[in-house]
Structures are given as structure tokens and as C-alpha cells.
Amino acid sequence: MNPHLLTILVFMPLAAALLMSFIPATQKTLYKYVALLTGLLQLILSGGMYYLFQPNGAGVTEAHLYQFVDHIPWIRLDMGSLGQLEIDYFVGVDGLSMPFLFLTALVMVVAIGASWNIQKSVKGYFILLMILNMAVMGVFAALDFFLFYIFYELMLLPLYFLIGIWGGARREYAAIKFFLYTLFGSVFMLLVIVGLYFSVTNPETGAHTFNMLHMMNPANYVPNALFSVAAGHELIGISARLLGFIVLFVAFAIKVPIVPLHTWLPDAHVEAPTPISIILAGILLKVGGYGILRICFSIFPDAAEQSAWWLGLIGVVSIVYGALVALAQRDLKRMIAYSSVSHMGFVLLGVASLTTEGTAGAIFQMMSHGFLSAALFFLVGMLYDRVHDRNIYHFRGLAGIMPRFTVFVAITFFASLGLPGFSAFIGEVFVIIGAFNAETVNGILPRWMAIAGSLGILLSAAYFLWTLQRMFFGQPRLKGGEEWTKSLVDASPRETLIMVPMLGLALALGVYPALAFDKINASVLALVELVVTN
Amino acid sequence: MIPLTHFLVVGACLFAIGLYAVLARRNAILVLVGIELMINAAILNLVAFGRYDKTMYGGQVFALFAIVLAAAAVAVALAIILNVYKFYRSVNPEDIKNLKD
Amino acid sequence: MPTTALTYPLLAALSAVLLPFIGFLLSAALGKHARNGAISISAISLSLLAACYAFAQVWNQAPVHIQWHWFTIGEQAFHVGLLLDNMAVLMLVLVCVIALPVHIYSAAYMKGDPGIHRYWTYLSLFCFAMLGLVVADNLLLMYICWELVGFASYLLIGFWFTRDSAVQANKKAFIVNRIGDIGFLIGIGIVYSHLGTLDTGTLISTPETLPAPWLTVAGLAFFLGAMAKSAQFPLHVWLPDAMEGPTSVSSLIHAATMVAAGVFLLARLFPVFNETVLLVIATTGAVTAFVAAYFALTQYDIKKILAFSTISQLGFMMVGIGIGMYPVALFHLVTHAFFKCLLFLCAGAIIHEMQHVKETHALDIDPQDIRNMGGLRKHMPLTFATMLIASLALAGFPFTGGYLSKDALLVHTFEWAALQSGAAKLIPYVLVIVSMLTSFYILRLLANVFFGSLSNPLAKNKTHIHEAPMTMLIPMLFLAACSLFPLFSVNPLNDGHVWLMQGLTTTVSTLPPLPLLHLVIPLLTTGATCMVAILAWHWYVNGKYPLKTNGLLYRLSQHQGYLDVLYNVAIVRPIFRLSHLLLWVDYHVVDGTVNGLAALGRSLAATAAWIDQRLVDGLVRLVGKIAWGLGHIFRRLQTGGVQRYFATLFLVILVILLYHIVVLL
Incomplete structure (x- = not known):
């Protein structure tokens, strides 16, 4: 090789x-x-x-x-x-x-x-x-x-x-x-x-190192260093490791993103x-x-375990909040953006459960969301390219005008709202199952979080179906009138060519999740063990 | 013996006349004369004070020195005045104000 | 123990499930080229054959169980598998037996619809999911099929997607079902976290592994799932609206099979439910049965009456589960499937005809309103006959299947109530009242539709109303035959001989029998049915309707208890208000904070810039200014006049001298 x-x-x-x-x-x-x-x-x-x-x-x-x-x-x-x-x-x-x-x-x-x-x-x-x-x-x-x-x-x-x-x-x-x-x-x-750099040494050369894997091993920490597990330093009243974890978490959480960031x-x-x-x-x-x-x-497993409850809470809040705000949107793209917030909340909830099911479900959910949100944005782009409008209320009865496009939208919407057979279903279900399991396995997340998280599944059905109803079904009625009807041509071969593989992958992963789980299982097990046994 | 005071009074008078000439005359030549008067007043004082140096005659030596210097200075000054006249067609110092800000 | 060897019954069951799926794929791939439904019909026919074979092999034999490894999460393996026991094969056959006539019927009923190719696609998808649901061996797989039937139902309710009411109805159906799905999912979560597996067999053999409070919660969660799917009060609201779909769909999905899936789930997981949960189930069932029957009394839309009737009958089945007699519930499920499916098909035939009349004469009538119908007995005699049989079965008239199952249910409920205390004792009486209401509303329907005379606009036009075509009649006749007693028992009057219940009862603890009831209850219900029939005849056929239509109770029934209004006000609108509030919060508070921070940063920067310009740089410029000012003052001395310079010089020297003199003195 x-x-x-x-x-x-x-x-x-x-x-x-x-x-x-x-x-x-x-x-x-x-x-x-x-x-x-x-x-x-x-x-x-x-x-x-x-x-x-x-x-x-x-x-x-x-x-x-x-x-x-x-x-x-x-x-x-x-x-x-x-x-x-x-x-x-x-x-x-x-x-x-x-x-x-x-x-x-x-x-x-x-x-x-x-x-x-x-x-x-x-x-x-x-x-x-x-x-x-x-x-x-x-x-x-x-x-x-x-x-x-x-x-x-x-x-x-x-x-x-x-x-x-x-x-x-x-x-x-x-x-x-x-x-x-x-x-x-x-x-x-x-x-x-920088703090980690000065806390960790390479066991082979004795020099300070940026190697992440060395940072994951508590034995490599300089005794009494800032982030050393044994030293237990405190900064402004909190454990330095917890603070480090929080800072890194906030940096990544902005990307995820979490509510309210x-x-x-x-x-x-x-x-x-x-x-x-x-x-x-x-x-x-x-x-x-x-x-x-x-x-x-991986680097702060102890702090991760301490803060898992909060992570779970943030996840649940993101799920429900994102879904509710998506429900109130009038701009299709904005609605999908908020649905992303909601769907990524599942990732956080799954990760926070610190169970193999939840963590694997979270990674799976990320994969699935990768395909599906890309597909969703692509579909919005198709509409926007044609008439330069995304307001949900400016469209009606698109199913009669663009049947193939509507099929794509319907499939993608249903896949996103967790229809079995598509990847999002597996991701969300295992996140929820993992969150349930957490109380039995490690007692980190209370079960109400899993239940509250599953509300997101309900709400996602509400906003997706409502959008489907408002924009695609009913008698055709467009804000732009005849002109729009002319420019709203159905999906072109290029667009079809892009959509089909994405939905195909979402379907393949939904039907045979082992495609992904087989590759990630060992790592997920190792990670969960690292965090939980710490 | 004429007391020192008289010399000094004459010197002062001479100086005052010279000063007046320098400040008030409208002719550069007369201003020069005023300067000469002031130098002479100083020379008079030097000679007068020279009375107290009977060994070196420093006062008189200095007076001679100053007279020579004054003569040289007059020569130069007259040359300047001549040139100024050539340039400005006037020897009235009031007319020559090129140094004004 | 699950095997991995694919024996013939398993193969048959598997192909029964997969054939409609292949039909679905083919129809979807062919699109508009497959309009006549040949693919779907042949798929379901083959499924039926396979299902019958599986039934013959498995019924009253040891259950067969096969599973294949599906995927592994961490160290936990998940399987897909088939579990064939009496319950599964019974349902397998039932679904196929109902689905095939409906398919054939649809070929005529849906003929000429521009979207008919979609219809076949969706119908095959539904059959696949429904058949998968009944043979699934684990909760995850069941859940998947559970959602897929809901999805197929969504597609079919909204089949005429240009109609606003249809797309609102399918959205409502899906969302209400989602509420139930969440219950199911919560149940799955609880079971998995305590049992470590989702295998149904393991769950029902060792339900005590779950700690007691969680067992109750899990039971309630599963029941929530069943409530939504089987349209139990207060989650029944989606079913009447679901009648927006084609009538053939209503007959298959929203009367016979899918809505019964909730009952099937509860029967399948029966050992999981403890006393508390069972009582909840029985109570909910009784309330549903009553409320729905009450709503059915005053509806004018023929399909709405049947929809409420379905809800009411599902309530009966729930009571059957709740009293611990799930075989009775399943028996009622089976008989109900036949006669209710038939009722819908008859209604479909009538609506089809009315629609035809409406179109040919360009009338402005609602083809589903029973007030426009009347006297159809003479025009559609076969439809009338089949519908009469179905109605009698629904009313629980002797010699019908409905009689056997309803009788069994009522009797067992009385037996059960004898052991209960408190309000639970009322449940059987509620059911008796509901039976009478049932007789009333179905006879009201019959009287309005088949007796009397056509309403004015129709009578005036000398309309020709024909019998339905043979492709529709044959399925109806077949189902009518299935609604009669011989299919279930040789003895038309005693439910003790029903083979179906005998096949299922093996695992259920029997209630202490009260033999007298077997005599009293049938007499009572039949008598009541007859009396109510006479009353309905008197009221509706003879036109002696005594009730005011603006009474409170009447309006409450007519408007379905104002539940939709209530939900709208109490749930939907608050959620919308909340979501708009959160949107406001998001824009003004969360994003406002971000923008506020940005504004703060900007204003800090502006302040710093001001300080820099005015203070720091200001000092520098002040020094310059001072120098400049001084210079300005002193330049006045620079007159250019030599004499003035002298004067100044002397003055200054004078001043210095004076200063010295003053200081020195």
C-alpha cells in the first residue's frame, strides 16, 4: 500500500x-x-x-x-x-x-x-x-x-x-x-x-510537543504542568483541565453550531x-x-465526563430550539439552516451520552446530515437559480410544475425528517437510544433528555411537511405569475446527476448502516472507553 | 588732576550722542558716525581707566587696539554702505527692510 | 431459537413481504408506463399465495424464527429477521386477503386518474411495509415498517395533492402519527437500555427484566404509539381527515389494516403491559369507542361516518387488549377488517356513481353527502346487499363474523369487569351502549342512502344510476362472503368454536367464565339492534326526525366535539406562537447580543479612535500650536529696520542691567 x-x-x-x-x-x-x-x-x-x-x-x-x-x-x-x-x-x-x-x-x-x-x-x-x-x-x-x-x-x-x-x-x-x-x-x-504544548512532552525526545496523541496520554504530562491531570491546577476557581475543555469545546461548538452560538x-x-x-x-x-x-x-476525557450532562442539555436545547425556529421561517434556505441546527443537536446529544450507540449514532448522523443537508441546499439553490426567490409563501403547487424536482424535494425532506430507510433515521434513532441507554450504562444523561430530544423528530416532521404542503402541493400559484412558470423548468440532467448519488448514499446507509458502522465501531469503542474509564 | 568722573561723564555723553545718532539718524553714514562716537566713548573710558594701570598701560594699549579696530570697521562699514547705496539707491536705514519677516 | 436456515415457510413469508416491494420498485421505475396496475396486482396475488402457504405451514405449529446479521454498533449486533407464529401468519394472510380485493377494486375505481401510476406505486409500498410489520422479529424493524406504513398512508391520503384539504389531511395524519412514533421510540429506548436487545421474542419472554416503573413507562410509551396509529381518543383526529384519500385507500389502510397495526403491536408485545397499563388501555379504548360512535351519529359525509365507526371499533379492540384477552381483540380485528373494508368499498361504489352523476349533469353537490342520496337500493341492488351484510356485521347481528367477535369481546369484558373495582366496572356497560349507537348510526346511513328517494337535484335530472362494474363488485361480494360466520366458526352463535381464537389463546390466562353472559349478551345486543333499526327506519325513512339540529349535544357530535378547534387553539397555535417568539428571541436577543457585541466593539473602537485623535495626537499638536503662537508674537520684532534692532538690543541690555542692579542691590 x-x-x-x-x-x-x-x-x-x-x-x-x-x-x-x-x-x-x-x-x-x-x-x-x-x-x-x-x-x-x-x-x-x-x-x-x-x-x-x-x-x-x-x-x-x-x-x-x-x-x-x-x-x-x-x-x-x-x-x-x-x-x-x-x-x-x-x-x-x-x-x-x-x-x-x-x-x-x-x-x-x-x-x-x-x-x-x-x-x-x-x-x-x-x-x-x-x-x-x-x-x-x-x-x-x-x-x-x-x-x-x-x-x-x-x-x-x-x-x-x-x-x-x-x-x-x-x-x-x-x-x-x-x-x-x-x-x-x-x-x-x-x-x-500553547498551554497543552508546555504541559506535554514527547516521551522519546523529552521535548515539548504538539502531537495530539501524546496529549491524550496522561503519562506524558510534565508533573505540575498547567494541564497535568495529577497536578490539578485551578484557574479562576475552576480546574484548569475543565477550563481547557470548555475553551476547546466552545471553539468547536461554534462550528457545530450550538444554541446560542x-x-x-x-x-x-x-x-x-x-x-x-x-x-x-x-x-x-x-x-x-x-x-x-x-x-x-480525547485530550480532556476527565473534563468531558464531568461536562457531559451540560453537553447533553445543550444538544437537547439545540434540537428543540432549532426545530421551533425553523417552523417559523418564511425563507426556505433559512428554514433549512435552522433545521441543520436542530439536526446537529442530535450529534451533541449522542456524543454526550458517552455510549457506543450514542457516539456511533452521532457520527452516523453527521455523515447523514452531510449528504442530506448538502442535498437540501442544492435543491434550494435549484429553485433560487430559476426565479431568484426563496420565500415559502411565494410558491404554491410546485408539484404540478416541476414534478421531478418535487420528487427530489419530497424524498430529501422525508429522509431528513427521519424516514426509515434513509440514513438520518438510523442516526437519530441511535442517538435517542444511546441517550436512553446512558442512564443504565453510565448514568450521565437523564432519560428526559432523550425524550425531549425525540420531540425534535416530531417537530422536524412538522416543519418539513408544512413546507411541503405550502410550497409544493395545492393548486399552482406563483408570485411571479406566468414568467415564473416559464422559468421554473424541471430538474436538468446535471442536477439529477448530482442529486441521485447523494440520495442513493443516504438510502444505502439507511438500508445497510454497516457500511459506516463497521468502519467506525472500533474507534468509537476505544473513545468511549477512554472517556468513561478515565 | 581731573577726576575720573569727568571722563566718565564725557564718555557717557559721547555714548549717548552716538546712541542717538545710531537710533535716530536717517542716514547710514551718520549712523556710522554714531557708532564711531560710541566706540570713542568706550576708548575714552579705556584711557581714563588706564590711569590705574601704571605698569602695563593696559587701558591705553586696548585703546590703541580699539582705534585700529574701529578704523578697520569703518572701512568695511563704508564699503557696505556704498554697496547698499548701489543696490537700494538710498542710505536711509528705514528703506532697507529686506530682513523683515 | 432463531435459525439461519431459510425453510419453505420462511421463504414464503419473505417473498410475501418482498413481492410488493419489487412491485413498488418496478412501478416506480416504469412510472407512467405502468398505469393498469398489473404489476401491483400480480405482486399482491403472489404474496397472497405465499402467505397462504406460510399460514398452512405455521398455523398451530411451532413458531419459526430466522434472523440475519444487519449491522453492529460497538459490540452490539442488530438483526433483521422474520418471526412466524400464529399471530404473524394470521395477519400476513389477512393483509393479503384484504389487499388483493382492494387492488382489483382500485383498477376500476381509479381508472382514468392522471396520477394512477403513482397510486399503484404507493399501494405496493404500503403492502410491503404492512406485511413487513407483521412478520418483523424485532422492535427496530417493526418501527421501520411502522413508519413506512405511515409514510405510504401520507402519500395516499395526499394522492390528490392539488386539493388543499387532502394535503392538510396527510400532513395532520403524519404528524399525529409521529407523536405515536415518539412513544414507540421511547419504548424502544427503554427496552434496549434494560434488555440490551430489541428482539421481540426476548422481550415478551422476559419482560420482568425491566424495573417496574420503567415497565409501566415502556408500556405506556408503546400504547402511545398504538394510540396514534390506531386512532385512539384523543389522537384519533387524523383518521376522519384521512378520508380525503381515494376511497379504496381508506378501505385498505384506514379501515382494515394500517389502523389495526396499533392493536397488533399491543397484542404482539402483550406480556410487556402490566396491570396499570392494561387499565389505561381498556379505559382509553372504551372512551374512544363511545366518543367516536357519538360523533358518527350526526355526520353527513358517508366516509366520515365510516371513519368514526372504524375508530369506535378500534376502541373495542383496545378494550379487548386492555382486559387481557388479546386473541379476542385480534379476532375482532380480523372480522372488522373484512366488514369495514367492505363498507368502504360499498361507499366507494356509491361515491363513484354519485361523482359520475355529478359530472354528467354538472351538478353542484357533494358526492359524499348522504343527504343527496336516497333510494339507491333499486339502482344498485348488489351494492345494497353487500353493504347490508357488512352493516349487520358491524352491528353485531347473528350469523355474521362481527357477531362472533363482538359477542366474545363483550362477554369477556363483563367477565373481566367482575374482577375489577371502581369505575372500571362501567366499561362493559359503555360498550353495550356503544353497540347500540353503532347499530343506530349504521342504520341511519343505510336508511339515508338506500331507502327513501333521491334528493331533489338528482331526482329532477332523471339521473341514471347504475350498479358498479364487475371489477368492483367481485371484490365486494368476496368480502361480503368473508364477513359472514362460516369463515370463522361452524357454530354461528357461539364464539367458543372460533378456530382463530383457539389458535391464539394458548398463551393467555383465561378469565373465570360467566356462562350466563353468553346467552344474555347476544340477546341483548341483537334485540337492541332490532329496536334501534326500527327507530332509525321510523326517523329517517318515514321522515319523522324528532331532534332539533341545533341542540348542544347534536352540535357537539356534528363538530366532532370541537376537538380540532381545541387542538388548534390549545396546541397548534401555542406552538406556532412559541416558534415565532423564539424566532423573535433568535433575531433580537441571541443575534441581537451578537450584533450588540459587534456594535459594542465598534463603539469602543470609535471611542479609542476619538481619544487617539483628540487627546494623544491633540497633545502633540498643542506643542506645535504653542510654538507657532509664540513665533507669531515674536515675529513682530522682526521689522527689518537696523535701528530698531539696535533699540531693542539696548533696551534688552538695559533691562538686564536694571535686573542685575535690582537683584544685586
Whole structure:
């Protein structure tokens, strides 16, 4: 097996971006083909890696159980009295990250497909898209905290421009809000990273290290260091480790997002162009969930267990609150944005349950939401492309005008509201089951949280079906009259080609969840054990 | 013996006349004369005080020195006045105000 | 123990389930090219054959159980499997037996509808899900099928999606069912967390593994699921609205099979329910039976009457479960499935004809309103005959299947009530009253539709009303035959000989029998039925209707207890208000805080900028200003006049001298 597959996967878009920078700006169509080719190659590569991935390798804390590892010393700097600075290029994959790499590749292809009609400065757009692609891949692959942080911050930059330049009417406001909000979280994260750096040493070299896996092992902490488990330092009255956990959690929770740190999301989603909405909902929200599992839970398992109850509460609040606010929306895209808040609440609830069912369900839910929210935003984009309107009340009886589109919408809506046979069902059900099970297994979450969470399933049916009823059923009546009827052509072959695989995957995962569970089981078990036995 | 005071009074008178000439005359030449008068007043004082230096005659030496200097200065000053006249067609100091701010 | 060997009965059951699914896929793939329903009809016919084979092999034999590994979460394996026992094969056959006539009927009933290809697709999907539900061996799989039948029902209720009332009805149906689904899900969660498996067999053999309070909660949760699906009060509101779907759909889904799924679930999980839960079930059932019968009394829409009748009968079945006699409940389920399905098919035939009349004469009438009908007996004699049989079965008249099951149910309820104390003793009496109400409303329907004469607009136009076509009549005749006693028992008057109950009773503790009741109850109900029939005849056929239509009780019944209004005011609108409030909070408080923080940041920056410009830079500029000002003052001395310079010089020297003199002195 080629040991550098992962590195190739991560940096392939960068090569494509370089290539694009040499293509003269007059060759507009060439950019999208290069991008599409890169996306497809990545999809094939990540699919192959997914297939090759050995499901019994748990990873999580054990470096040797990671797969497709590349570990190269990157920065070595003698800092005098502060010791040796040790930053590695260290990437690898375990059951927690493998599904996300594949998801990223898939959603990127979809996003590139959705970008087909971009007219405004195509070159810049696709180069930024490729950089974003690389950064996201890197985040999911990085095992060195410094490297992780670089990729994490690198994601923001292209997104800022992609929203701020190619977005809708209030794009600047949305882009700045998104940028500052996320930066707010990650700046404090940097403090914790530095704190961890000075607390942890590499057992082989004795130097301080950014290696995440070393950070997960309590034995590697310098005695009496700030974040050392044994020392039990306190900062402003709380345990330093708990504080570190909270800071990292807030950084990732903004991405997830949780209520009340979610308001960047509706603005960013609504103002972003369709492909970027797809990427935001499909991948970026998952970075938050992935970060919570990979970093918050793995490095601070003790603090994670302490705060699991609160995490569960936040999850439940997000589920119910997001669903209720979605119910009141008049803008279709905004409604879907809030439904994302609600659906990602399930992730938090599942993770907080600290049971294998809940955690696996949460990862599954993230995968599922990746496909389905991407599909949802794509569908909204299709409508918006045609008439430049998204107000739910401006449409009626679309089923008679665009039957194929309506079929897609109905399937996606039902899949999102948890119809059995689609992936969201498995994700949500196992999150709820895991939350129920928590009281028996570890007593962390009370059962009312599971029950309250299941209210979200009810409410999601309410807002999706209501929207379906208002926009698609009944006698056709459009705000734009005849003109709209003419421009509302049914789904084109390109759009069908994009929708079918996504819904197909959601269906495949819903019918045969083992496709995902088999790959993540070992890692989930190891993670839950790490947190619970701590 | 004429007391010192008389010398000083004459010197002061001379100085005052010179000062008046310098400040009030409308002709540069006469201003120069006023300066000469003031120098002479100083020389007179030097000579008068020279009475108290009977060994080195410092006062008189200085007086001679000052006379020579004054003569040199007059030569230069007259040259300047001549040039000023050439340039301004006037020797009235009131007309020469190029140094004004 | 579950096997992995696929024996013939299992294979038959599996193909019975999967054939409609293949039918669904094919119809969906072919779309408009498959309009005649041949695929769906042949699929369900083959299913029926397979189901009959499975039934023959399994009935009264040892249950067969097969499971395959599906997926693993952590170390917990989940399976898909089939569990074939008496209950499962009975339901399997029942669903197929009902579905096939309905399919055939639909071919004629739905003919010419532009969306008929969708109809077949949805119908096959429903059959697949329903058949899957009855043979599923674990709760997760049951839940999946449970939701899928709800989904198929959603699609079929909203089949005519351009009608607003239809799409509102299907949304309502799905959401109300979702409430029940949450109950089911909560039940699943509780069972899983205490039992570690979702296998139905394990659950019903060891329900005591669950701690007592959680057992009650789980029981109530499952019952909540059943309440929504089986339209129990107060979650029954979706079923009358669901009549917006095609009548053939109403007959299959909303009368015979899907709505009975709740009863089936409770029967399947029967050992899970403890005394408390059973009492709740019995009470809810009795209340539902009464309330629905009461609402049925004054409805004018023929399908609404039948819908409330269905709800009422489902209440009976719930009482059957609640008193611990689930075989009786299932028996009533089976008989009810036949006669209620038939009632709907007859109603469909009538509506079809009325619709036809309406279209040919361009009349402005509601084809479902019984006030517009009348005297149809002469025009549609076969329809009348079959509907009469079904109505008598519903009313519990001797020689019908309905008589056997209702009689058994009533008798057992009396036996059960003898052991109870308090208000529970009233339940059998409530059921007797409901039986009388049932007779009344169904005879009211018959009298209005088949007797008397056609209403004015129709009579004036000399309309020709025909009998339904044979493709519709044959299924109706078949179901009529099934509604009679011979299918169930050789003895038309004694439920003790019903093979169906004998096959199911094995595991149930019997109640102490009260033999006298077997004589009294049938006499009582039959007598009451006759009396009520006479009353209805007198009122409706002879036109001697004595009641005022604006009385409170009448209006309460007519408007279905104003429950929809109540729900709208008490639940739907508060939720909307809450959601709008939260939206406001989200915009103004949560996002307001964010924007406020941003504004705060901006104003801090503005303050800093002001300070920087005015104070810090101001000091620097002040120094310059002072220098400049001084210079301005001193420039006055710069006159250019040499003499003035001298004067100044002397003055200054003078001042210095004076200063020295003053200081030195």
C-alpha cells in the first residue's frame, strides 16, 4: 500500500489550485473541469481508502493503530531555555476521521457540480474552492495540533472570500460575522494549544510537543504542568483541565453550531452561494463535531465526563430550539439552516451520552446530515437559480410544475425528517437510544433528555411537511405569475446527476448502516472507553 | 588732576550722542558716525581707566587696539554702505527692510 | 431459537413481504408506463399465495424464527429477521386477503386518474411495509415498517395533492402519527437500555427484566404509539381527515389494516403491559369507542361516518387488549377488517356513481353527502346487499363474523369487569351502549342512502344510476362472503368454536367464565339492534326526525366535539406562537447580543479612535500650536529696520542691567 495516499489526498487540491493559477483567465470552462477532475480523483481515492481501511484498527490514542500515516518532522527550533520546538507533519486516519474524509470528497464533488454556472471571476472562485478543499481534508487528517490549527484557520480564509464576494445581498455582513465568530473561538483555542504544548512532552525526545496523541496520554504530562491531570491546577476557581475543555469545546461548538452560538449560521448559509452553503452544511459543521470527539473528548476525557450532562442539555436545547425556529421561517434556505441546527443537536446529544450507540449514532448522523443537508441546499439553490426567490409563501403547487424536482424535494425532506430507510433515521434513532441507554450504562444523561430530544423528530416532521404542503402541493400559484412558470423548468440532467448519488448514499446507509458502522465501531469503542474509564 | 568722573561723564555723553545718532539718524553714514562716537566713548573710558594701570598701560594699549579696530570697521562699514547705496539707491536705514519677516 | 436456515415457510413469508416491494420498485421505475396496475396486482396475488402457504405451514405449529446479521454498533449486533407464529401468519394472510380485493377494486375505481401510476406505486409500498410489520422479529424493524406504513398512508391520503384539504389531511395524519412514533421510540429506548436487545421474542419472554416503573413507562410509551396509529381518543383526529384519500385507500389502510397495526403491536408485545397499563388501555379504548360512535351519529359525509365507526371499533379492540384477552381483540380485528373494508368499498361504489352523476349533469353537490342520496337500493341492488351484510356485521347481528367477535369481546369484558373495582366496572356497560349507537348510526346511513328517494337535484335530472362494474363488485361480494360466520366458526352463535381464537389463546390466562353472559349478551345486543333499526327506519325513512339540529349535544357530535378547534387553539397555535417568539428571541436577543457585541466593539473602537485623535495626537499638536503662537508674537520684532534692532538690543541690555542692579542691590 502506498504510504502517502493520505498526503496525496490532502494536497491534491493544492496542486490543482497551482495548475489553475497558470491557466489564462480566458479559459473559463477549463477551471471547472480541472476542479471536477480533482474532486472526482479525490472521491475515488478516498473511496479506495475507505475500502482499504482496516476496521479493527481503533486509532484514537494509539499511534500505531492509525492508518495511512505520514509522520515527518517539520519544524525543529532550539528555543534556548524553552527547550526544543517540535512540530511535526503528522497525518493519519482512524475510524473517527475516515468517514469524514470520504464525506468531504463527496460533498466537494457536489459543490463543484453546483458551481457549474458561476460567472463571476471563475478563476479566483475555483482556486479558493480548492484551497478550502485542502484545508478541510487537512483538518480531518491532521494529528499534530499545530498542523490541525493551521488547517483549521486556513479553512476560514477562502470561505470568507467565497461568501463575501460570491454571496447574496448581505454577503459582507455574513462573511464578516462568520469569520469573526469562528475566529473568536479559535483564538482562545490557540491559548489552550500553547498551554497543552508546555504541559506535554514527547516521551522519546523529552521535548515539548504538539502531537495530539501524546496529549491524550496522561503519562506524558510534565508533573505540575498547567494541564497535568495529577497536578490539578485551578484557574479562576475552576480546574484548569475543565477550563481547557470548555475553551476547546466552545471553539468547536461554534462550528457545530450550538444554541446560542448559532446565529452566524443562518446568515452565512443564506448569503453564501449555493455551493458554499453545501460545503458549510455538508462538511464544515462536521468539523465541529469531529473536533469535539478528536480533541475535546480525547485530550480532556476527565473534563468531558464531568461536562457531559451540560453537553447533553445543550444538544437537547439545540434540537428543540432549532426545530421551533425553523417552523417559523418564511425563507426556505433559512428554514433549512435552522433545521441543520436542530439536526446537529442530535450529534451533541449522542456524543454526550458517552455510549457506543450514542457516539456511533452521532457520527452516523453527521455523515447523514452531510449528504442530506448538502442535498437540501442544492435543491434550494435549484429553485433560487430559476426565479431568484426563496420565500415559502411565494410558491404554491410546485408539484404540478416541476414534478421531478418535487420528487427530489419530497424524498430529501422525508429522509431528513427521519424516514426509515434513509440514513438520518438510523442516526437519530441511535442517538435517542444511546441517550436512553446512558442512564443504565453510565448514568450521565437523564432519560428526559432523550425524550425531549425525540420531540425534535416530531417537530422536524412538522416543519418539513408544512413546507411541503405550502410550497409544493395545492393548486399552482406563483408570485411571479406566468414568467415564473416559464422559468421554473424541471430538474436538468446535471442536477439529477448530482442529486441521485447523494440520495442513493443516504438510502444505502439507511438500508445497510454497516457500511459506516463497521468502519467506525472500533474507534468509537476505544473513545468511549477512554472517556468513561478515565 | 581731573577726576575720573569727568571722563566718565564725557564718555557717557559721547555714548549717548552716538546712541542717538545710531537710533535716530536717517542716514547710514551718520549712523556710522554714531557708532564711531560710541566706540570713542568706550576708548575714552579705556584711557581714563588706564590711569590705574601704571605698569602695563593696559587701558591705553586696548585703546590703541580699539582705534585700529574701529578704523578697520569703518572701512568695511563704508564699503557696505556704498554697496547698499548701489543696490537700494538710498542710505536711509528705514528703506532697507529686506530682513523683515 | 432463531435459525439461519431459510425453510419453505420462511421463504414464503419473505417473498410475501418482498413481492410488493419489487412491485413498488418496478412501478416506480416504469412510472407512467405502468398505469393498469398489473404489476401491483400480480405482486399482491403472489404474496397472497405465499402467505397462504406460510399460514398452512405455521398455523398451530411451532413458531419459526430466522434472523440475519444487519449491522453492529460497538459490540452490539442488530438483526433483521422474520418471526412466524400464529399471530404473524394470521395477519400476513389477512393483509393479503384484504389487499388483493382492494387492488382489483382500485383498477376500476381509479381508472382514468392522471396520477394512477403513482397510486399503484404507493399501494405496493404500503403492502410491503404492512406485511413487513407483521412478520418483523424485532422492535427496530417493526418501527421501520411502522413508519413506512405511515409514510405510504401520507402519500395516499395526499394522492390528490392539488386539493388543499387532502394535503392538510396527510400532513395532520403524519404528524399525529409521529407523536405515536415518539412513544414507540421511547419504548424502544427503554427496552434496549434494560434488555440490551430489541428482539421481540426476548422481550415478551422476559419482560420482568425491566424495573417496574420503567415497565409501566415502556408500556405506556408503546400504547402511545398504538394510540396514534390506531386512532385512539384523543389522537384519533387524523383518521376522519384521512378520508380525503381515494376511497379504496381508506378501505385498505384506514379501515382494515394500517389502523389495526396499533392493536397488533399491543397484542404482539402483550406480556410487556402490566396491570396499570392494561387499565389505561381498556379505559382509553372504551372512551374512544363511545366518543367516536357519538360523533358518527350526526355526520353527513358517508366516509366520515365510516371513519368514526372504524375508530369506535378500534376502541373495542383496545378494550379487548386492555382486559387481557388479546386473541379476542385480534379476532375482532380480523372480522372488522373484512366488514369495514367492505363498507368502504360499498361507499366507494356509491361515491363513484354519485361523482359520475355529478359530472354528467354538472351538478353542484357533494358526492359524499348522504343527504343527496336516497333510494339507491333499486339502482344498485348488489351494492345494497353487500353493504347490508357488512352493516349487520358491524352491528353485531347473528350469523355474521362481527357477531362472533363482538359477542366474545363483550362477554369477556363483563367477565373481566367482575374482577375489577371502581369505575372500571362501567366499561362493559359503555360498550353495550356503544353497540347500540353503532347499530343506530349504521342504520341511519343505510336508511339515508338506500331507502327513501333521491334528493331533489338528482331526482329532477332523471339521473341514471347504475350498479358498479364487475371489477368492483367481485371484490365486494368476496368480502361480503368473508364477513359472514362460516369463515370463522361452524357454530354461528357461539364464539367458543372460533378456530382463530383457539389458535391464539394458548398463551393467555383465561378469565373465570360467566356462562350466563353468553346467552344474555347476544340477546341483548341483537334485540337492541332490532329496536334501534326500527327507530332509525321510523326517523329517517318515514321522515319523522324528532331532534332539533341545533341542540348542544347534536352540535357537539356534528363538530366532532370541537376537538380540532381545541387542538388548534390549545396546541397548534401555542406552538406556532412559541416558534415565532423564539424566532423573535433568535433575531433580537441571541443575534441581537451578537450584533450588540459587534456594535459594542465598534463603539469602543470609535471611542479609542476619538481619544487617539483628540487627546494623544491633540497633545502633540498643542506643542506645535504653542510654538507657532509664540513665533507669531515674536515675529513682530522682526521689522527689518537696523535701528530698531539696535533699540531693542539696548533696551534688552538695559533691562538686564536694571535686573542685575535690582537683584544685586
